Amino acid sequence: MKKDKPKYRQIIDAAVVVIAENGYHQAQVSKIAKQAGVADGTIYLYFKNKEDILISLFQDKMGHFIERIEEQIAGKERAVEKLLVMVESHFTMLSQDRHLAIVTQLELRQSNKELRLKINEVLKGYLSLVDKILVEGKENGEFSGNLETRLARQMIFGTMDEVVTTWVMNDQKYDLPSLAPSVHQLLISGCKAD
Amino acid sequence: MKKDKPKYRQIIDAAVVVIAENGYHQAQVSKIAKQAGVADGTIYLYFKNKEDILISLFQDKMGHFIERIEEQIAGKERAVEKLLVMVESHFTMLSQDRHLAIVTQLELRQSNKELRLKINEVLKGYLSLVDKILVEGKENGEFSGNLETRLARQMIFGTMDEVVTTWVMNDQKYDLPSLAPSVHQLLISGCKAD
């Protein structure tokens, strides 16, 4: 299995660094190869083409992302708590890997429509995790029975994404994880005063 | 003033059509010129370079966008109502200009970081409109006094953006404006059951 060989990860990790530091359009294959410490041609022993590096990168990183969040959530009983853990994990993981944050929030969005569609496929795994929490919350009465799952999911994901993107655009100069409780509070109670 | 000459708008409108129909990376200057009915070189009499077309496009369209919303809001007393009008207007205007929706939600995001920073500058006008509503709501007791304006604004904008993007990605095949009340409800009351 190619994915288990050390060079596979070397190249993916190199791609994250190169894209974060040079930007999507300045991340030439030769730069990635150099950063990974392999020859240009070696890239093509592990990836079909340049796009394949980027998709694999996203699948690989996002796969870990979702797994971690699932693990964290597993220990919690209530949907509200699960949502808090999710926001915290989301913010924490991205703030712990500054390069990855830049790549996912800014650079990878410059890819063409085709690649973005493939990225969206990967994201669906995350979105259905959100859905599961929402349905659970509705069933056990934590959330309103009238809550439209799809819209609520879009609010949750859209909000987290916007918060992280703003943080990255501001050069990650404030602490992201500490915003999690407030964001969580916002998501579960909205703007309205009690 | 160049911006008042007819060719200025011709070119901007041509850019919207060409980008929406061909995608950001297939929107060559020569295509835009052809669509606008001018020679390639003429573009450079009205715009400094290609990036300048895109920024001007965004400024122009977003300018109208904000003006319209300000007009609509002006007639309303309460922050909650103003927020509803804003969501409604946002959804309605984008659903009335399919090309513009594609360009702002999908295509322009493929631009490089530099251009996106400039686009964000333009967006600030919109975001401060949101802020104004939030502050007003906090002052008159509609919204919690503890509400963190910045985060709430990110939730509001992030949610609307995500809802519109999902709608565009689904080929605009359902009615967007009719989602406004639910989205508004979500934003003001969150997920939590009463």
Added chain:
Amino acid sequence: MKKDKPKYRQIIDAAVVVIAENGYHQAQVSKIAKQAGVADGTIYLYFKNKEDILISLFQDKMGHFIERIEEQIAGKERAVEKLLVMVESHFTMLSQDRHLAIVTQLELRQSNKELRLKINEVLKGYLSLVDKILVEGKENGEFSGNLETRLARQMIFGTMDEVVTTWVMNDQKYDLPSLAPSVHQLLISGCKAD
């Protein structure tokens, strides 16, 4: 019409020189552009791609070739004379353009199958000229009525081609046109003693 513009011929003539002097596989587009005194990109204003240069080159040169031979032949009454004129013209024209001879006999044959098929299309014009002479000769009794036109044409073309190729491979170091009478004699009378 692009073909009438001076740069069109400049580029084709440059291609002949570059291919003859560097060989087919060392004839990069940038070399052709430099030889033609234009920018690389200019090539693509006149030709679809590199292959298109080569096909156009062959069509252009072979077009002249056939026209000239047709003119020469027009003045002759008998098929045997026409054949002589054809062999003489064929040999003379190629010996007058050493670069072209190298390109048609050695270099262009290294092209891929697809290009060679297109080249063969162009050659058909020449081959049917041979056929016309053969049919005429059969009708007026100069050639045997049993002569199989297709095979005879293959003998004539195959012989001329082999003679020219051998001459090119020997660095064009002997006089080609002076072989025409003997080759003509061979073609019309074969090996057999009278």
Added chain:
Amino acid sequence: MKKDKPKYRQIIDAAVVVIAENGYHQAQVSKIAKQAGVADGTIYLYFKNKEDILISLFQDKMGHFIERIEEQIAGKERAVEKLLVMVESHFTMLSQDRHLAIVTQLELRQSNKELRLKINEVLKGYLSLVDKILVEGKENGEFSGNLETRLARQMIFGTMDEVVTTWVMNDQKYDLPSLAPSVHQLLISGCKAD
């Protein structure tokens, strides 16, 4: 002697198949290795480089070719008969090995000038066989004493080659050996009516 080891022939035979089925430019060393059932590196234990495979292939196959024709000719008395046997054998052997026919008539001609010069060296053995027949024929009065051996040989070889190439280009869809008598007749008597 490397040439006597089984893998030497395995690789040559694999090269013929791979080139015939994929074309000269798509016949990568790795494909030949795979077809031969050996590792890429093993090729280089038996051949100096890729070009060496092709020259060896040609030497090997053409060696058999000439040997066979020499055997067939040995039984004949007269030059005219020998020529007939040669044409028949030439056509028969190539029509019995479709892959080899494609390789020698179409694919190997795409090689670079250098390789083609080496191939010509190998061909000289065949050409001198033709010369021998011609000289013999001139000596015993079958052929005209004025016959220029070199040109006659070029006619004979050029004609056979053109006939075979045309047959290959037409997908070998008619019977080649049955053309031998007519071609032979043409070669010995030319176009002229008796």
Added chain:
DNA sequence: AATGAATGAGCATTCATTCAT
């Protein structure tokens, strides 16, 4: 002898921008 992972040089083509007319 045999393997096959690794190497790295080399090139056609696009397109934003210019400038002579």
Added chain:
DNA sequence: AATGAATGAATGCTCATTCAT
């Protein structure tokens, strides 16, 4: 003001060959 022909920099990928095992 307007044109559009000309420019030229910039890059992903292939594949013959090597060499440590």
